[in-house]
Amino acid sequence: MAYLEKKDAIIMLDDGTIFHGKMVGPEGTTSGEICFNTGTTGYQEIFTDPSYYGQIMVTTNAHIGNYGTTDLDLESTSVKISALVCKNFSGEFSRPLATDSLQGFLQKENLIIVSDVDTRALVAHIREHGAQNAIISSRVDDRENLKRELKNTPSMKGLELASKVSTKEAYTFGDESATYKVAALDLGIKTNILRNFTTRDTFVKVFPYNTSYEEMLDFKPDGFFLSNGPGDPEPLEDTIKLTKKILENNHPLFGICLGHQIIALANGIETYKMHNGHRGINHPIKNLATGKGEITSQNHGFAINKEQTEANSNVEVTHIHLNDQTVAGIRLKNKPCFSVQYHPEAGPGPNDATYLFDQFMELVKSTKSN
Template sequence: MTTETTPSEASTRPAVLVLADGNTYRGLAFGAEGNAFGEAVFTTAMTGYQETMTDPSYHKQMVVMTAPQIGNTGWNDEDNESREDKIWIAGLIIRDLSHTVSNWRARRSLEEEMISQGLVGIKHVDTRAIVRHLRNYGSIKAGVFTGEDALLDTEELVRRVEQQEDMEGANLSADVSLDTPQILEPTGEVKATVVAYDMGIKSNTPRNLLARGMRTVLVPANYPFEKAMEFNPDGVFISNGPGDPATADEMVGIVQQFLDKDVPIFGICFGNQILGRAFGMNTYKLKFGHRGVNIPVKNHVQGHIEITAQNHGFALEGEAGQEFDTAYGPALVTHTCLNDGVVEGVALKSGRAFSVQYHPEAAAGPNDANPLFDQFAELVAEDIAAKSTAGSSSNEQN
């Protein structure tokens, strides 16, 4: 699909990005009319804006795109990463909006989708200056004001921005999680059953589990351990999601119950922080976070480096290769970011539970880490085989 778009009246509406520290960036509004509030963050991804905008982990975040032109591939019906194709970001901040949509899968323009879903955006601002400010001073509360509101006194706009909730201490997983369990069946042979906790899961994650023959039972955040066990899971998956992991005490307790039962566990992003907390580790808020599809991570167990997709503003405390004791056996920090040394993965040394801070399902992003799904599938298969052997031996003795 290739369509030429002409500037509408909306393209001349004034808009201003206001940070809680008083910094302002004036430009033009695009997308829906109104105002938007959230934490200002930036992503270094050059592609994949549709996947970024529909990632539930971006809930209540105003995303600054570092790529200078956005919208050239339009919006399609295949690349959304959330249920019901919902946009989750709080607002979009870009340099230039492409006047042309050119992609064979595109069904409409980016701005048309933003208007349809009520998403406010600002364009024609210096995104390089904004990103430099966020790198220097950290992610911060922000607001985008359009139309007449954009002309109000700066002090009044800053006051409105400051009234919103802090990201630190925010418990957001319930906002993005499904309400009731949902069972997804693989197209071929069912090799295992996995309970997947939806903390804000991306659509491509269940696809990866299903592709490996794992029946996937999606359950809401904080779904009770006893109810989850009624599905007779061969393994447990904990997904990505938004908010402060320090608020996830209930989910941490549930994971500890699975660890007590020696159920194989795999976690991604928020799931990495939850598993780390279940091991007894602490979390903290990063200055400006990791968001992009080009972030290098070292695997300290295998000794190789992966280029990864990431989206997180919090992290586990720890150091590369660190070993420590847990109530479930010895554990270690398996991965760290080569940019800043941030913990990117933890695991029990037994291999029974492991997690990574980045996104092996990509969407968008590189596929370097996709074999982690194979690792989980193999762990689950080995566990099923061991239980089957133990059961056969018991029957023979009887």
């Protein structure tokens, strides 16, 4: 096995709890909200998912890095997490498709990696006490200064992060001669979402998060899409106003994750920060229309208010998370619009939710033919 030089590291949580580990590669200090993902595979997709921007990622799988990395698994052009915390970090890989080790991939961006951590205890602590800010450092004996730095780390509640990950310039994806056109607002969009559209005879134009309705309309789209993304949805006031305009003009609209929350806010439904969020690839969802269960990939720390959703006469709850009964999908009764809290574009093994792209394209087709 490849030798990994390791130095002592400290993980300090906002509630004062401390965990110890070994820093692999670059030394330094970083902070952010600490959260965990229960996926046994898909670490490269997780690390490059813009929805994780600025978060410290704890992986519950015991071995990380053993199948290397490949550009085929990128969800964006760069690593978005602020640090990786794991139990066992592998310097070698055995996957034939891999072109680099995970260590090489992460160190190109000087990402802090801490291994040899009791991740079972750390995850149990987060589950019980909730996702919270943390600071990671190789300065293991500088605790007082680390405490001060941690206090200055902004809370995820009220934090607008879409602007940090959104494209700066509009771009297109797919075949320009495709039958349908979709205007996608980039709040932190994943590449596989775009692939799912293009395989359905659709040409996509991706717009920056602060694009106006008029600019998107110039593309003459057949439908609109609001992407996933990081941070609290409530500060995105202009995006909420944009969504209201799209709905007022009866355009087909589909939202995923943060996009789902924005659609809810545009309809007077509040959002809230969850205790520890949903992050993994085997979350059980019930489709209330079909009665069928779906195994889904999820990554969110905010959710929409269930009581307000059920009380809204224009909104129908379409999907429920079976672990905690939170709202996982909605449909507007009076508009061609629906959204889900999870990630139907992800294919962690099951592809139970990809039908949602077909459902949206059927909505686009029926609206276009009228």
